[in-house]
Amino acid sequence: EAGVTQFPSHSVIEKGQTVTLRCDPISGHDNLYWYRRVMGKEIKFLLHFVKESKQDESGMPNNRFLAERTGGTYSTLKVQPAELEDSGVYFCASSQLKLRGTDTQYFGPGTRLTVL
Amino acid sequence: DAKTTQPPSMDCAEGRAANLPCNHSTISGNEYVYWYRQIHSQGPQYIIHGLKNNETNEMASLIITEDRKSSTLILPHATLRDTAVYYCIVTPDDKIIFGKGTRLHILP
Numbered sequence: 001e002a003g004v005t006q007f008p009s010h011s012v013i014e015k016g017q018t019v020t021l022r023c024d025p026i027s028g029h030d031n032l033y034w035y036r037r038v039m040g041k042e043i044k045f046l047l048h049f050v051k052e053s054k055q056d057e058s059g060m061p062n063n064r065f066l067a068e069r070t071g072g073t074y075s076t077l078k079v080q081p082a083e084l085e086d087s088g089v090y091f092c093a094s095s096q097l098k099l100r101g102t103d104t105q106y107f108g109p110g111t112r113l114t115v116l
Numbered sequence: 117d118a119k120t121t122q123p124p125s126m127d128c129a130e131g132r133a134a135n136l137p138c139n140h141s142t143i144s145g146n147e148y149v150y151w152y153r154q155i156h157s158q159g160p161q162y163i164i165h166g167l168k169n170n171e172t173n174e175m176a177s178l179i180i181t182e183d184r185k186s187s188t189l190i191l192p193h194a195t196l197r198d199t200a201v202y203y204c205i206v207t208p209d210d211k212i213i214f215g216k217g218t219r220l221h222i223l224p
Contacts, residue, residue: 004159031210042118043160045211056211091159098210102148102167105212107159 002026004094004108012114018080021111025074025094032075033095033105034067035059038088046090049075050097082115089113118215119143119206125219134191136218138204141185147207149180151189153200154217160203163189194222 005024013019025032034046046065047057051072060067064083069075079086089110095103121139128134140149151163164171164178166187171178177190191198203217 033211035212035214042216043154043212043214045213048210056209059211089157093160093212095210102165103210104150104162104165106162107152109159110157112157 004092004106006090006092006108006111008111009109010112010114012116013082014116015084016081018078019082019113021077021079021090021113023075023077023092023094023108025092026106028096029094029106030072030097031055031095031103031105032069033093034075034077035091035093035107036088037091038085043091046077079113082113084115087113087115118213120204120215122202122204122215122218124216125221127221127223128191128194129223130196131193134189134194134198134220134222136189136191136202136204136220137186138189139186140204140206143184143206149178149184149187150205150207150212151176151178152203152205152212153198154203155197155200160214161200163202194220196222196224198222 007022032049037043045059048055049069066078091110093105093107095105150165152160154160166178180187199222201217
């Protein structure tokens with residue numbers, strides 16, 4: 001079974017440009033999460049989709065970030081316009097829909113974003 | 117904030133068991149204890165989780181104290197590839213709150 005995949009693995013852009021990151025979750029996983037780690041800090045939650053709906057977007061830093069999951073399959077995270085402080089590694093994770101108890105999140109390899 | 121406390125770093129000799137402690141004294145009755153690790157700059161890798169009973173899988177064992185206020189992750193025969201940052205996580209919601217974790221160094 002394929003794991004969570006992310007594209008691109010690296011992206012280098014200039015301040016003010018737009019970048020779109022993509023995440024393909026494990027097939028059949030309804031929960032999809034975005035996290036990021038900026039230099040020297042812990043990994044922080046950004047948002048959570050259940051199917052195509054945003055369940056929790058409390059971690060999104062500001063309105064320059066837009067996440068979508070049309071059709072409830074893959075997700076995109078767009079940063080527009082990018083700023084220097086957006087540099088970091090963006091991780092996506094997915095899990096099955098939790099009916100009771102707990103669900104385990106499986107992470108992708110991440111996209112390293114560098115804003116110059 | 118993370119609900120867990122872990123030592124910032126630990127050393128373990130290759131081939132020996134690595135025992136990583138975690139305190140979670142404010143854990144609630146229905147909260148699970150999860151362990152993940154991050155090797156270099158790869159994505160966090162799930163290791164194991166448990167509620168109250170001890171758990172074992174092909175990667176590790178998880179020992180949870182009877183009062184559930186602490187736990188220990190055991191890697192039975194540590195190898196150099198186990199060098200990573202290990203995160204003990206107790207999260208009431210779906211989102212994972214990562215702390216600083218324990219940086220485990222495996223010594224040859």
